[in-house]
Amino acid sequence: MKRFFLIVFILGIQFFSSAQNRPFYLMVNFSENVPVEKSFEISIFTRISEVKVQSVSLFLFVENEVKLKEAFLRFGSKEVPLRFYLTNFNDYDGKAYKIDLKLEDYTSLFESFSQLLFGLSAGDLRETEIAFGFDVAFQDGSREYFSSFDDTKAGYPLPKIKLNFYQPQSLAGKALVLKNNASFSFRFNNEVPIDDLLVEFWAKINSFGHNFFYIIDEISRDTVLSLSSNNFKIISPNINPALEIFERQFLSKNVWNHFSIFFNTKKDCLEVFSNDKLMYRIPFEGLNTLQNYRFGFLNPTFGKGMQLDLIKVWEYRNSLDYSFLNKHYLNYDTDSSRVLLNLSFDDYKTNNRLLNSESISFKFENIDYVYSDAPIFSRAPELNVYAYGSFYSIEWKKKESTDAVKFILEKSTGGENFIEINSQYANDDPDKTYYYSDLRNRVNEIVIYRLKQINTDASFVYSAQVKIGQGEQKLFTVLQNFPNPFNPETNIAVEVLETSEIEISVFDVVGKKIITLQEGILSQGMHSFTFDGSNLPSGIYFYEVKSPNYAVIRKMILAK
Secondary structure: OOOOOEEEOOOOOEEEEOOOOEEEEEOEEOOOOEEOOOOEEEEEEEEEOOOOEEEEEEEEEEOOOOEEEEEEEEEOOEEEEOOEEEEOOOOOOOEEEEEEEEOOOOOHHHHOOEEEEEEEEOOOOOEEEEEEEEEEEEOOOOEEEEEOOOOOOOOOOOOEEEEEEEOOOHHHOEEEEEEEEEEEEEEEOOOOEOOOEEEEEEEEEOOOOEEEEEEEEOOOOOEEEEEEEOOOOEEEEOOOOOOEEOOOOEOOOOOEEEEEEEEEOOOOEEEEEEOOEEEEEEEOOOOOEHHHEEEEEEEOOOOOOEEEEEEEEEEOOOOHHHHHHOOOOOOOOOOOOEEEEEEOOOOHHHHHHHHHOOOEEEEEEEEEEEEOOOOOOOOOOEEEEEEOOOEEEEEEEOOOOOOEEEEEEEEEEOOOOOEEEEEEEOOOOOOOOEEEEEEOOOOOOOEEEEEEEEEOOOOEEEOOOEEEOOOOOOOEEEOOOEOOOEOOEEEEEEEEOOOEEEEEEEEOOOOOEEEEEEEEEEOOEEEEEEEEOOOOOOEEEEEEEEEOOEEEEEEEEEOO
């Protein structure tokens, strides 16, 4: 095999070449929250380190519904459009796009990392897979081929990426738009004592090369945090010599990204997440009152700018995993956290707060509102089933008070297909409980119920399935403890699907019970429990969550 190294650089994924015994980095960045029928982008960072390569042809393998609309090569401050065309590739039954890179025209590919940027659309597909291939021509006339379908090229693996698309719901309401040279910021007027603080928001960023978010200490005028989108559409923080980089995130146009900024007072740091992934950690001390800080968003350019939705500020004492799990919902409850700000821009009450709030000072310029296509969805309704002598009593309540139009109750017996057994129109009363009684056919039958909620925009969502009868019934979901490893405290989050008697215990590596965190009835919903290992040695521990007929055991690590 010739010494050809095509480095496709996507942060955070590292492979090792057995042939060359050196790192091989693979870098394909793509978006996670793409609306149906909207265009999106894929980014590849690449560098060729063998001067004997004459040309490289890149292939994109897509389904027939997917269209490649544009392709660019970016290096430094330059952007060059690339020619692409459809071609045949072996027996591939989809579409194969080919892009020829004549290296005498693109010497920058040898000198430093360059970016290949592709604009695509996928029609009304809900999911798709995109694969890659390379045809490499050397100056001596020989060739080599690499593709996502060929795993025999040890050391040169090419990925397949899977994209999911969502249908926007009217529940998302409106989004705040920062138009040309626009800004939006807020500051808490009252002294609010704070421990751990969580700031989260959805943002669609369509202009790049500038700062789009900041936190400033208005007393010292220091910048606590600023986030920018550079010319390669990568999120970059303000310069800090103690900055830890974990993963860089790519910002595709037309795509929403979820941001979480967590002030971790136990670790004296600020952690920045995008789409649940930790990007940066910055040392930070002294968060004791919110009154000193201003949180702001900027669009200093002329163009499409940026959109914001669902801005929340919490005094947060739960697992961050719980926040990530609920980022697509307007509201969610926590056992011990406190909401300080919740902006969704959907009604006149929210908009009036921007002008008349006494507790929070808002500043804004050149803002507007548009209908939001952010990935904010209806919550599945709560469904409970109770077994009596000759019938099942079925009850449910809706989670979102304004969105549901109709409920359809469905039933499966013995693992067969679900059939509709009842339908009811939703009531405006947010606290209303809906009822239905279903006759039992046999004492030992296995029945599964689920509820379909149809929303005002014709979208729908299903409740969790409830299984009644013989066999194991999953009554809860257990999240991995966070943080893990931990020192000395960690949070254990449990989502209870049906009100049940539940016990939560912690054991050491030899099976000795250390503590029981919960024993008794837990209502349906999310619950969080804190385990303190201050008096324990470092090592592996286990926590068990169990009901009379179901149990889950997870491992955690105490590292002092």
